[in-house]
Amino acid sequence: MKKQEYLDLYHQMVLIRRLEECAAELYQQDKIGGFLHLYIGQEAVSTGLISARQPQDRVITAYRDHGVAINTGIGAKEVIAELLGKATGTSKGKGGSMHMADVEKNFWGGHAIVGAHLPLAAGMALGDQYMGSDAATICMFGDGATNIGFFHEALNLSKVWNLPVLWVVENNQYGMGTSVARASAVGEIRQKADGYSIPNAIADGMDVLSVRKAAVKALKHVRSGKGPFFLEFTTYRYRGHSMGDPERYREKEEIAQWEQTDPIGIYQRYLIAEKIATRAELEEIEMQAEAEIMEAVEFAETSPEPAPEELYTDVYVQAG
Amino acid sequence: MAVKTVREAISEALWEEMERDEKVFILGEEVGVWGGTYAVTKGFYDHFGEKRVRDTPIAEAAIVGAGIGAALTGLRPVAELMTINFAFVAMDHIVNEAPKLHYMFGGQMSVPLVIRTVSGGGRQLGATHSQTPDVIFAHFPGLKVVAPATPADSKGLLKSAIRSEDPILFIENVTLYQTRGEVPDGEHLVPIGKSKVQRQGSDVTVVTYSKMLNVSLNAAEELAKDGIQAEVVDLRTLRPLDMEPVIESFVKTNRVVIVEEGWRSYGVGAEVAARLYEEAFDYIDAPIKRVAQAEVPLPYNRNLEQLAIPQVSSVVEAVQDVL
The missing domain is CATH 3.40.50.970 (Thiamin diphosphate (ThDP)-binding fold, Pyr/PP domains)
Incomplete structure (x- = not known):
């Protein structure tokens, strides 16, 4: 990687962190409605993973999607505008926090029914296989999604049809408030891929370079026509499942322990130790991210609400 | 053809x-x-x-x-x-x-x-x-x-x-x-969302779709023997629902029977009836009648099953009720 690429990854991670902190504030100010699931703590997974994709590769994820949106190239402006329900948001204000997408950037959402987007990912991979494209579909989901039937139907189909799909589980240790140990028959989620003869690997989801390395290798496999691959990233969310989570299911000490391995901290120390960047350069990136978020909030706040007529647009493509 | x-x-x-x-x-x-x-x-x-x-x-x-x-x-x-x-x-x-x-x-x-x-x-x-x-x-x-x-x-x-x-x-x-x-031979396309009159009549409107179209048409033939002319409207699409031919027919006949194979509660009959009340209230001359499946899980036994599913006779009786 060139220096600029290293710095870009740092910028994306910091931008996501600032965006999520800002979203939490906006939520507390009642400017964001509905549910709000923050990505704080997991930034390295999406950042490293998506940095490994080619432009033709599709990305689809679950409802914790703000970070993924940033990594696929959507501006903080459009993300925050969507959070505020504005016409300038990624989904014209009709999707909200859980339903962001930009098809032009090959980001296919933002899906809020646990596991339901996995069969969709299989279908998109089928579309690329059918048309003879070398694109891969990168499908991200949480550990909780691996206990639902959709997961098993989709994994099975992907292997039976040898589909170019990269399954990526972000194991953040909890499905809402239920730990993996209490919800999943196997502790290491990737073992489930063995049940479908899908080759798999596990990597440290707190280390953006480990994530990237694992993703590059996995995508090479998928793109070479060898069928699906399954990646597990071990990670942790520092905030609650969503805003208003009472967090009775874990101790403060556990969070503090994981904070020792903060993905941004790890990467920052690495860049300085390896002399890829100076502290001053990183601080400048942090200030730049801060400014971008402030500008994005300004943009979102001053953006128009969707017109009342928008209520009835886009129900169907064709009226008849 | x-x-x-x-x-x-x-x-x-x-x-x-x-x-x-x-x-x-x-x-x-x-x-x-x-x-x-x-x-x-x-x-x-x-x-x-x-x-x-x-x-x-x-x-x-x-x-x-x-x-x-x-x-x-x-x-x-x-x-x-x-x-x-x-x-x-x-x-x-x-x-x-x-x-x-x-x-x-x-x-x-x-x-x-x-x-x-x-x-x-x-x-x-x-x-x-x-x-x-x-x-x-x-x-x-x-x-x-x-x-x-x-x-x-x-x-x-x-x-x-x-x-x-x-x-x-x-x-x-x-x-x-x-x-x-x-x-029809050659390229044949039918637009989605358009109901169609499948049999002309002037005495009563029968609204139906799918398999119950055949049942309703057979009932209409039975009724014709007694001089009753039923107009049968086939919905063909349930969403979007095209009420225009239904209302046109109802304005003429002022009487309607809605026939569906599914259960009565919250069904097609309920929807069509509600729309007629909303959009053609002035033309109602008799209570709107629904013919639908008995509200039971369908049994295996042939006689019991047929008893549950609307038959030609059920439609004929319903029409006689509204006349």
């Missing part, structure tokens, strides 16, 4: 659309090597190959879900669910994914997916395999629900469905496959 069965008409529509557009393909249980559970896709596998006639595992959520995903990439999948009773295990994808994506993402995505399935009872398959829950699916904006009865409509509507940019649930009826009728 040539006389064809509903099965032949549907098969032809699929065949012609697959020949016309390479992006059209079929996926579902036993659609390929087996030739289709109801023999609709017989010969397709040999002609089009396994890429375009795809046998799937018995996994309905994966069938519909993968259909949605493929449609998102620009393909035109025709996903087959062996019967509508199995649609419940794919419910999320049918009602909560396919109809939502276009709207929820601000118009960026479209889902040109057809889900073909088979509804209806009367074949002694017991409670879990005999349902007519069509109306459940018609509840959801974003999905279109088409349920033709005649061979011509079956062909023309399926071809339109495959060319549509929106997700469509295309409901066939297993006891209709052998029904014969004239089908």
